[in-house]
Amino acid sequence: MNITDLIQKGVIAGIKQLYGADIAPERITMNITRKEFEGDYTVVTFPFTKIAKKKPDEIATELGHFMVSNVAEIEKFNVVKGFLNLSISPVFWKNFLLETAGNPRFGQQEKNGRRVMIEFCSPNTNKPLHLGHVRNILLGWSCSKIYEAAGFEVIKVQVINDRGIAICKSMLAWEKFAPKGQAEGATPESTGKKSDHFVGDYYVLFEKKFQEEYKAWQQSDIADAIFQEKKGAIKEVSEIKAEAMAKALFFKNFYKNTYFNEYSILGKEAREMLMKWEAKDPATIALWKKMNQWVYDGFEETFKKLGVSFDKYYYESETYLLGKDAVEEGLEKGVFYKKEDGSVWADLTGAKLDHKVVLRSDGTSVYITQDIGTAQVRYKDFAPEKMVYVVADEQDYHFKALFEILKRLGEPYADGLYHLNYGMVDLPSGKMKSREGTVVDADDLIAEVIAEATKESEARGEISSFSETEKADIIQRVALGALKFQIIKVQPKKRMVFDPAESVEMQGHTGPYVQYANVRANSILKKAEAMGMKRPAWKEVAGAYVSLKKEEKDIVGLLYRFPETIRFAAETYDPSAIAAYCYDLAKNFSKLVAELSILKAETEEAKAFRLEICAAVSNTLTAGMGLLGIEMPERM
């Protein structure tokens, strides 16, 4: 049985016997004893003063005596200002270490037969992946690993936004502007460019050509007439005295979309392309397929580098018409209402939201309609009891509305919906802006951390005798360990500042620090084996070790908390809890290695016990970092 449960039960029984009162388990506040006091767990006795009609110190003392004589695992206690510090018997810790912590499956819960679907990444197909996607992917991947460890079956999916005006812009730019030297124009192969970047370049080229066209048009009489007519209505513009500056601001910030839709030639061509696509024009579909395939090939390369994969891809081109049936049904059920112009709405004011369109007056779907339909399809496909959407917090409102609608539609999975929202990633210089070219590209970033790790590794020389493949593998693990840990250690919902210089940092609170602790543990174990010591045998010897040193007990106590940390991370959808745990464990282990000799321990029992600590720490760190998608190097 769990030690915290045992203490809880003991306290309940103690209060009952000493003061004749029944208390609920949640009334008991229990903490890990702070480092500066003696003990393992601390019970706070202030809440019992009313029941017992005594001072906290007296209660703590009486309860302490009760616990020691009634709970076998509690060896002794001390009282400091109403805090009852309980010391768990060394035998309990020893048994836990020898019987549980070294098990390769330690921390993994038994399969619970429950199924959860996690959606993450979900990119557009007009541009390569960037730092924002990286945070998303790492969160989604890590959550799926954590849920697996918590006993769930996990289905990892993403929605590829493969249609719409954005990809049409890339298509149009490629068709119009790509050099036509060869039979079919420039390709990723002919240019040697990574294929998703190749497509992204044409998206950028479209924007550039569009801006040129827009700038030229701004000199026209009609543009001037429009400016004169509209400028008064916009406060920011009318406040500027200099006419030229006001005009520039107006066209930059307030008129671009209208121009694109009503005047732009390129805009018109792009929209025509979208219409041809919707009409399933063969040439357009062929072009669309070709360019999307280039993007997918590029994405797969990046996923592979990041070490992630998906079980199922949903394509927007296949789902964008879904959800209309649900709207019909919802109308019948009275979940939605129809306006005179034919548009269909959901009145969500009862849920502190607003009215939301679910079908346009022309009968076509909007974004949320698709999402309703897609949720239903997913449930039909996999019947998960939970569906987690990893999407940035700018879409908080959208998901609130979506979930409320699905609930009202009476969907069976409605209570298992969760929006794992995370904050934007900023740079030390501020927000990433595609227009200013400050977006950090995922592939560039990965290349950069690998280059840095290579430099670092060469300087150290530890693995210089290894083969090129082995070296590359180790460097890859260390580099990505640094990058991933840097991002995942921050709580998802917090907006974070990502400093590229810090992401290649390998000292202190970093991934490589944790990896290094693990490498040292393994290195000691290997030496022990070379000295002729074997695992089952040393465990026998370790059984005789009873008086644990502080460093040892701290680590065993930490190991004990691994399963509950996984449970906590799963419940709160928070991988940063695992990152914090791994760092804490690595830190305590590094301290132990510095303070105590292992292979030259004072007794054979101590040596065996510490070797078992090495085994358990290595096992737990490897598992824990695995939950973050970080692999451990053999040496470094």
Next chain:
RNA sequence: GGUCCCGUAGCUCAGCUGGAUAGAGCAUUUGCCUUCUAAGCAAAGGGUCCCAGGUUCGAGCCCUGGCGGGAUCACCA
């Protein structure tokens, strides 16, 4: 303007869902490699936990009101 999120050391972040003297890393300063990998260990300095009230035996954490930053309020996605 309405709604939601965030505000902790110079910087980047923890703080176990209300408990003891608020912790790490980076940066600065200083010790420790003939001993299990120094990507390490130890030590020092560094705080108005945004502000003001309130609840409580007890508040960084809960409530109210401000201030600052961000997001969102489309028949866009």
